[in-house]
Amino acid sequence: MNARSDADETPDAKRGRHAAPEPTIGEGDPPDRLSAEPKSRGAIAIAQVVGNVIVSIFADDSRRWRLPLFCVVIALVTTALLRNPGGPEDQFVGIYVLMGIALPATVLRALALVGSERGRVSITVVSLICVMAAFVWTEYLRVHGEVDVTGRVEVAHAMSVPDGGRVDIKVVGVPDRTHLRLTLAVRDADERAQACVPQTRLDLVLTGPGRPVAVDGIPGGTAVDLALGGSRSTVEATVTVHTDPGCAMNVSVTTAILHD
Amino acid sequence: MNTKALRRRVACLLLVALAPVACTNDSTDRRFFGKSLLVVGMHNDLPGVSLLENYQRSGTDVLLTTMLKTKLKVEISPTEVSSKDRITKLRSGQVDLVVGSFSITPERMRQIDFVGPYLTTRQGFLVGPDDANIKVLADLNGKRVCTWEGTTSENALEQLRTQKVDMLIEADATTCMADLKSGRVAAVSTDQTILYGYANLNAAAGFRVVPDLTIGAPQHYGIGLPKGHRDDCRRLKGIIKEYVESSAWIEAIRVSLPQIPIQAPGWISNYKPIASTVDKYSCLDEPIP
Numbered sequence: 001m002n003a004r005s006d007a008d009e010t011p012d013a014k015r016g017r018h019a020a021p022e023p024t025i026g027e028g029d030p031p032d033r034l035s036a037e038p039k040s041r042g043a044i045a046i047a048q049v050v051g052n053v054i055v056s057i058f059a060d061d062s063r064r065w066r067l068p069l070f071c072v073v074i075a076l077v078t079t080a081l082l083r084n085p086g087g088p089e090d091q092f093v094g095i096y097v098l099m100g101i102a103l104p105a106t107v108l109r110a111l112a113l114v115g116s117e118r119g120r121v122s123i124t125v126v127s128l129i130c131v132m133a134a135f136v137w138t139e140y141l142r143v144h145g146e147v148d149v150t151g152r153v154e155v156a157h158a159m160s161v162p163d164g165g166r167v168d169i170k171v172v173g174v175p176d177r178t179h180l181r182l183t184l185a186v187r188d189a190d191e192r193a194q195a196c197v198p199q200t201r202l203d204l205v206l207t208g209p210g211r212p213v214a215v216d217g218i219p220g221g222t223a224v225d226l227a228l229g230g231s232r233s234t235v236e237a238t239v240t241v242h243t244d245p246g247c248a249m250n251v252s253v254t255t256a257i258l259h260d
Numbered sequence: 261m262n263t264k265a266l267r268r269r270v271a272c273l274l275l276v277a278l279a280p281v282a283c284t285n286d287s288t289d290r291r292f293f294g295k296s297l298l299v300v301g302m303h304n305d306l307p308g309v310s311l312l313e314n315y316q317r318s319g320t321d322v323l324l325t326t327m328l329k330t331k332l333k334v335e336i337s338p339t340e341v342s343s344k345d346r347i348t349k350l351r352s353g354q355v356d357l358v359v360g361s362f363s364i365t366p367e368r369m370r371q372i373d374f375v376g377p378y379l380t381t382r383q384g385f386l387v388g389p390d391d392a393n394i395k396v397l398a399d400l401n402g403k404r405v406c407t408w409e410g411t412t413s414e415n416a417l418e419q420l421r422t423q424k425v426d427m428l429i430e431a432d433a434t435t436c437m438a439d440l441k442s443g444r445v446a447a448v449s450t451d452q453t454i455l456y457g458y459a460n461l462n463a464a465a466g467f468r469v470v471p472d473l474t475i476g477a478p479q480h481y482g483i484g485l486p487k488g489h490r491d492d493c494r495r496l497k498g499i500i501k502e503y504v505e506s507s508a509w510i511e512a513i514r515v516s517l518p519q520i521p522i523q524a525p526g527w528i529s530n531y532k533p534i535a536s537t538v539d540k541y542s543c544l545d546e547p548i549p
Contacts, residue, residue: 186549191366193415194477197547198540219549246382247477 058121061112069124070110073102076131080138087146088257095134095141102130146259147175153253160189160248167239167251176231177258180206184239186220189248196247203240208232217242221254292332292492293356300325301341301355301484305434308457308517309361312340319457321359323512324378324483324503328359331499342432344410347371350486358484361454363412364541373489375496375542376482377533378504382474383416384452386459389466391446396473400425403446406436413450416476433458441465451479453531456519463519471523480533482541493543500542501535 056065077099084092105127114120149171156168171180186200197220206213206226215224228235241249292298302321304312310321317338329336341349341360349355350372364374385405387394394400397420404426407413417427428445430436437458439445447470448455455469483500485493503509509532513520520527540548 188366188477190415193365193412195364195366195369195480195541195547196477197366197549198537199478200549221549244478246474 058124059117061117061120063112066110066112069127070106073106073127073131076135077103080131080135083138083142085138085142085145085147087141087148091141091146095137098130098134098137102127102134105130144177144260146181146257147177148255149174149258150253150256153256155251155253158251161241161251162248163241163243163245165241167241169237169239169253171235171256172233174233174235174258178228178230178260179258180226180228180235181223181255181257181259182226182237183223183254183256184218184220185252185254186241187250187252189250194247196243196249200241200243200247200249202251203242205238205240206235207238208234208236223255292334292495293489295334295356297335297337298332298356299337299339299354301346301349301358301360302338303343303360303433304340305432306361306454306457307461309454310359311457318516320379320453320512320516321361323508323516325359327503327508328357328483328496328499332496342410343408346410346484350484353486356485360484361451361481362484363451363479364482364547365412366546368484369541369544369546371487373485373487373493373543374482375485375493375500376538377480377541378483378500378509378538379453379481380531380533381451381453381479381481382530383413383449383476383479384455384474385447385449385470386440386455386467387447387470388440388443390443392466392468394447394470394473397475400447402426404428404444405447405449406430406439406445407449408432408436411450412476412479417449419475437462440467449475452524453481453517453520456517456523460517460519469519469523480537480541490543497538497542501538504533504538505535 056062057069060066080095080099105123108114109120109123109127114123152171152173154170154172156170157165158167161167169182174180182204184202184204186197186202188194188196200220201216202218202220203216204214204218204224204226206228209230209232211229213226213229215226218224226237239251241251243249302317302325303310306319306321308319310319311317322338325336325338339355341355341358343360346358346360346362347368350358362368362374364376368374385394385400391403394403400420401424405417405420406428407417408430414429417425421427428436428439430439433448433450433454436445436448436450440448441462448458452469452474459467459469483496485496510528513527513531520531524530
């Protein structure tokens with residue numbers, strides 16, 4: 001690559017090679033020429049080093065270059081797992097798939113199981129892209145992802161509720177999200193004497209600060225998505241039970257998921 | 261072509277032509293649970309609903325069973341079953357079906373399958389001529405009310421205990437009616453369909469169903485069948501969905517319980533289920549919302 005013949009070199013270049021360069025100010029030279037030349041040579045050298053490192057990371061088959069990449073991928077996967085925000089598992093499927101691609105790819109690279117240079121480059125690119133995507137996705141979900149707050153729901157007056165009866169729902173200490181997805185369950189209060197679930201519908205009204213949000217005629221077991229209308233630390237809702245006269249129903253919250 | 265070859269060809273053509281006919285007319289169409297004779301558990305003592313008198317059966321449940329016989333193309337052998345034995349006899353295989361004013365409940369749905377509802381009713385009160393002043397629940401305070409064991413009525417009556425109503429649980433409907441006739445109890449409480457049947461039978465004695473006085477939740481009558489026969493169950497469901505949307509259902513009530521159309525305004529919407537409701541209770545382990 002660097003095998004240029006002497007004949008190709010310019011006289012200036014020849015002088016520069018045989019004699020130590022002396023800083024001189026020639027006619028017409030700009031004032032900063034003196035400092036710029038060594039600087040640019042240094043920059044080229046740095047770029048060359050960086051370029052060599054990058055090429056080695058992606059293509060070099062020696063152990064010195066295989067293991068750091070492996071360590072980086074493992075570190076990012078571990079960090080992403082540790083920073084998993086929790087919540088419904090289905091939102092993490094994509095992340096797990098990406099990790100599932102990155103890990104075997106980096107293991108193949110680390111064990112030098114890929115013979116061709118092109119194969120090594122491809123597998124390195126894939127593992128790095130996948131692990132970075134998994135990491136970024138995890139960070140996104142920490143801020144905007146779904147949070148399961150079912151365990152923080154308090155339900156009052158939910159047993160043996162007659163037609164027209166009201167149930168109070170409160171979710172305390174909620175993370176900053178814009179929507180609440182709520183699934184309510186309805187069961188007969190006395191399962192020996194009545195079967196009123198098919199005739200029972202629920203009206204849900206979100207109370208508290210902000211614009212009131214209402215959803216009517218919800219069958220038990222159906223998820224409803226409520227816009228919270230801004231940040232709030234506590235979510236309160238009232239559920240009105242509509243059923244056949246004489247029926248008494250038990251109402252409970254199956255899932256409460258906050259999301260953006 | 262000789263005659264022998266022609267005969268062979270005609271025979272082959274006939275065979276091909278008749279094969280689809282033979283397939284559509286197979287014997288499985290005439291069977292239910294793999295049987296051509298079904299033992300059906302029924303009540304014998306509920307006038308208007310299911311009554312056996314002088315070797316003749318009558319009532320809404322009997323008309324329903326007759327319809328099933330026609331639709332399922334099977335023979336039916338009715339046998340008496342008491343309210344408290346219905347599930348036991350179904351699960352032990354002593355009866356194949358129960359058509360016996362059998363209320364669908366989640367607890368029962370876990371033990372047996374239901375097809376229905378084919379009729380919806382509420383729990384009411386039948387009083388004699390001496391208790392004509394009973395109009396609201398408070399009028400029952402200090403009085404004795406009879407119902408019989410193994411029914412949902414027994415559970416619903418429990419809520420009256422707090423209202424100083426004395427409960428008497430008898431073995432069957434006949435005993436309760438005898439108690440009412442003798443004045444031992446002031447009222448009999450169970451499903452209004454049954455009470456209207458008794459009121460019709462004892463109209464001359466002045467027995468009447470108290471209008472608009474009901475307790476508990478609506479009762480949805482279903483046909484009981486043992487679990488493990490979901491294909492047959494779904495076949496039966498289709499028949500019942502068709503039945504509740506037909507004029508045969510209205511006619512069955514008019515013929516068997518004539519007091520209901522007279523005394524209960526809007527009776528069709530109150531007593532008749534709709535086909536979509538049948539989907540929510542039939543062939544399931546619990547009702548769906």
